[in-house]
Amino acid sequence: xxxxxxxxxxxxxxxxxxxxxxxxxxxxxxxxxxxxxxxxxxxxxxxxxxxxxxxxxxxxxxxxxxxxxxxxxxxxxxxxxxxxxxxxxxxxxxxxxxxxxxxxxxxxxxxxxxxxxxxxxxxxxxxxxxxxxxxxxxxxxxxxxxxxxxxxxxxxxxxxxxxxxxxxxxxxxxxxxxxxxxxxxxxxxxxxxxxxxxxxxxxxxxxxxxxxxxxxxxxxxxxxxxxxxxxxxxxxxxxxxxxxxxxxxxxxxxxxxxxxxxxxxxxxxxxxxxxxxxxxxxxxxxxxxxxxxxxxxxxxxxxxxxxxxxxxxxxxxxxxxxxxxxxxxxxxxxxxxxxxxxxxxxxxxxxxxxxxxxxxxxxxxxxxxxxxxxxxxxxxxxxxxxxxxxxxxxxxxxxxxxxxxxxxxxxxxxx
Amino acid sequence: xxxxxxxxxxxxxxxxxxxxxxxxxxxxxxxxxxxxxxxxxxxxxxxxxxxxxxxxxxxxxxxxxxxxxxxxxxxxxxxxxxxxxxxxxx
Ligand SMILES: Cc1cc2nc3c(=O)[nH]c(=O)nc-3n(C[C@H](O)[C@H](O)[C@H](O)COP(=O)(O)OP(=O)(O)OC[C@H]3O[C@@H](n4cnc5c(N)ncnc54)[C@H](O)[C@@H]3O)c2cc1C
Ligand SMILES: [Zn+2]
Numbered sequence: 001x002x003x004x005x006x007x008x009x010x011x012x013x014x015x016x017x018x019x020x021x022x023x024x025x026x027x028x029x030x031x032x033x034x035x036x037x038x039x040x041x042x043x044x045x046x047x048x049x050x051x052x053x054x055x056x057x058x059x060x061x062x063x064x065x066x067x068x069x070x071x072x073x074x075x076x077x078x079x080x081x082x083x084x085x086x087x088x089x090x091x092x093x094x095x096x097x098x099x100x101x102x103x104x105x106x107x108x109x110x111x112x113x114x115x116x117x118x119x120x121x122x123x124x125x126x127x128x129x130x131x132x133x134x135x136x137x138x139x140x141x142x143x144x145x146x147x148x149x150x151x152x153x154x155x156x157x158x159x160x161x162x163x164x165x166x167x168x169x170x171x172x173x174x175x176x177x178x179x180x181x182x183x184x185x186x187x188x189x190x191x192x193x194x195x196x197x198x199x200x201x202x203x204x205x206x207x208x209x210x211x212x213x214x215x216x217x218x219x220x221x222x223x224x225x226x227x228x229x230x231x232x233x234x235x236x237x238x239x240x241x242x243x244x245x246x247x248x249x250x251x252x253x254x255x256x257x258x259x260x261x262x263x264x265x266x267x268x269x270x271x272x273x274x275x276x277x278x279x280x281x282x283x284x285x286x287x288x289x290x291x292x293x294x295x296x297x298x299x300x301x302x303x304x305x306x307x308x309x310x311x312x313x314x315x316x317x318x319x320x321x322x323x324x325x326x327x328x329x330x331x332x333x334x335x336x337x338x339x340x341x342x343x344x345x346x347x348x349x350x351x352x353x354x355x356x357x358x359x360x361x362x363x364x365x366x367x368x369x370x371x372x373x374x375x376x377x378x379x380x381x382x383x384x385x386x387x388x389x390x391x392x393x394x395x396x397x398x399x400x401x402x403x404x405x406x407x408x409x410x411x412x413x414x415x
Numbered sequence: 416x417x418x419x420x421x422x423x424x425x426x427x428x429x430x431x432x433x434x435x436x437x438x439x440x441x442x443x444x445x446x447x448x449x450x451x452x453x454x455x456x457x458x459x460x461x462x463x464x465x466x467x468x469x470x471x472x473x474x475x476x477x478x479x480x481x482x483x484x485x486x487x488x489x490x491x492x493x494x495x496x497x498x499x500x501x502x503x504x505x
Contacts (some may be wrong), residue, residue, distance in 0.1 A: 242465050
C-alpha cells in the first residue's frame, strides 16, 4: 500500500481497519544471494540499496531481536556532515544528500528536520578548530558558518552566553542543513521499502556462526537453522567483534555503552541542535516536546545496554552549564546503546580476508546520520566486490598502512 | 556505580578509577622485524569479548597504581582484582 494523503483519508473513513503490516515476516529460505546480518538502519538500508540500485533480488536481513531495537532506535538522531577530513566529509555528505530526498524515496515520513546544528566553542583553541573545520567543509562544498556569541544570543535565547559562565561561549560552527530525523521511522521506512523489493526481513534470528570453506564464506548458523549465502554483509554495530570472532577475524573496535536521556515534554523552547565538546553534552527538543540529551561514552567497555550513573550526572552538569534554565526540568527516561568505537573515530566499510564476507562497523557514537549513505556504499561494496570510491579509504587495511582518518576533533562527543 | 577493589586501597567508587583496557598485550620484543600486519595487530586489534574480560585499571584519583581486573562485560560484575606481577598478565 502506498502511503499518501489519500490513503490516510480512505483508511480514516473505514475506521483505520484497512492498514496492512508494513513488511512481511517470512520463514527463512535455505539459501540467499546475499545475507545481511543486523536489522538496524544500516543493515536495512544496505538491503534496500542492494535491491534498488544493484538489482539483487534474493536478499535476507537477519536480526536477532526486532527491527530498530539496537542503536538505530536508541540514538539522539543528530544528522550532519561537517566532518574535518575530506574522506569523512564526502561520505557523510553523500548521506546528507540521500536524507534530503529520503521520505519521498521510501514513501515513508522519516521526519527529517533541517533545523541546524551548532557546535559551540569555549576557548580560543576551540574557535581555531572550528574555523579550520568550517573552512575545510566549504572547500568540500559543504555548508558551514562560523557564528559569534552575539548571534548565538539572538538565535538561541536560553543559551547561557554570559561571559561570567564557568566555560564562556565565544562562538560556534553552524551547519544549517544539519538537523534531526525520527530514528524509528528510518528503520521502519527502510524495512518497508526493502520488503517491497522482495527482501526477506527475518526477526528473532540470531547469527551464531559464520560458515566458511576454502577461504570463502558459505553461509551462517542461526537460531533458526543454517542458511546458505553467496555473500554475507555484517552490520551489527556494538556486536561487530563478536561476529568477527566467528570468522576468526580481529577488529580494531571496542564496544562501549553510550547513554541518552529524555525529559518530560515541554512547550517549544529549543528549535535547533546544540552541542559542546568542551563541556561534553548536546541537546535538542523532539517534536513531542521532550529535551533529548546525550553525552560521552562510558569509560569502560560493555555490552549491557545500560550505562553508569557518573556518566548521567556528567551529562546533566554539561547541559545545565549551557542552559541553566533547564535546572528544574525532570528527566523521564534514560537508556543505553552499545557503540563500536574505532581508534580514529571513523567507520570500517570493507572487504575482509574471507572472500564473500564484508564488514560495516566502527561507527561508534555517530553512525545514525550515515544510515542512508552507509547502506548505499556498503551495497556497492557487496554487489561489486570492491569499495565505492567514497568508502575506499575506510578499508580495514588502513590500520596496517597507517592511513587513519582522525576524526576525533569533529566526532568525539559530537554525534 | 561500580565498587572496585584497589589491591592497595580497598573498595572505592568507580569515579576514582580509569580503565586502561585489555590486559595482556605484550610489547613486541623485536619491533624492527615486525610486519605492518603485526604492528596493526599489536596497536589496534582488540579482543573486545562479550563476557569475561581481563583488564588493566588505574586508581587515578587514589594511589595511582595499575592493577588487574577481571570483569564481565555484560553484567559488569567484577570477579576479582589483583596486583600485577612482572611477566604475568592476569
Ligand atoms: C545513546 C546513543 C546516541 C547516539 N546519538 C547519535 C546521534 O545523535 N547521531 C548519530 O549520527 N549517531 C548517533 N549514535 C550512533 C548510532 O546510533 C549508530 O552508529 C548507528 O545506529 C549504528 O547503526 P546500525 O544500524 O549498525 O546499528 P543497530 O541499530 O545497533 O543495528 C545492529 C543490529 O544488529 C543486531 N545484531 C547484533 N548481533 C546480531 C547477531 N548475532 N545476529 C543477528 N543480528 C544481530 C542487533 O540486534 C541490532 O539490531 C548514537 C548511539 C547511541 C547508543
Ligand atoms: Zn589504590
